[in-house]
Amino acid sequence: MTLNVVTVMMLVIGINCFNIDTNNVVNILGPEGTHFGYSAVMFSNEDSQNWVVVGAIKANFTNNQNIKSPGNIFKCKLNFTQSTHDTCKPMDIRTNDNIRWPDLPGYEEDDELLGASMAIFDDTII
Numbered sequence: 005m006t007l008n009v010v011t012v013m014m015l016v017i018g019i020n021c022f023n024i025d026t027n028n029v030v031n032i033l034g035p036e037g038t039h040f041g042y043s044a045v046m047f048s049n050e051d052s053q054n055w056v057v058v059g060a061i062k063a064n065f066t067n068n069q070n071i072k073s074p075g076n077i078f079k080c081k082l083n084f085t086q087s088t089h090d091t092c093k094p095m096d097i098r099t100n101d102n103i104r105w106p107d108l109p110g111y112e113e114d115d116e117l118l119g120a121s122m123a124i125f126d127d128t129i130i
Contacts, residue, residue, distance in 0.1 A: 032056060032080050033090040038063035040078070045122045045129060054082040057129055058092060059119025065094060066113075075118030 034040030038060035046056045056079075063076035080092040097118065123130055 028084075029087065030082065030084060031088045032058065032092065033088065034058060034060055034078055034092055035063060038076070042120060043122050045124050046082075047124055047127075047129070054084070056080045056082055057095075057122060059122055061117045061120050063094070063119070065097065065118070072114045074113040074116040075120065077119045077122070 032041070039062045040060040041058055042061045043059035044056055046054065048054050058078045058080060059075065060078060061075040062073045063078075064071070065074060065076040077095045077097055078092040079095055080089055082089065
């Protein structure tokens with residue numbers, strides 16, 4: 005009974021959908037072992053250049069070996085005439101200045117999952 009109601013509602017209201025092009029794939033490569041691609045947002049800048057911002061939750065943005073897997077965000081310029089992109093650059097966003105809380109066994113940035121979730125709101129990536 006529920007399936008019939010849903011089917012009728014979809015036919016009456018209409019269905020919005022999109023197609024996924026499986027013939028013209030663009031591969032974006034990032035550092036191995038970083039969970040590159042955990043999240044991604046695509047946008048165009050004021051020059052109409054297409055970009056993808058990609059999260060890598062196990063990447064490291066610092067040379068400080070004491071900070072373990074804080075995550076990082078990469079910016080990747082898109083060129084739809086190329087099938088593979090491997091020129092993504094890390095954005096190296098720091099959330100603090102190596103703050104070490106007295107009650108924590110490590111640094112605040114340990115396993116921070118930077119890049120786990122991203123969205124575009126009013127032309128701003130958050």
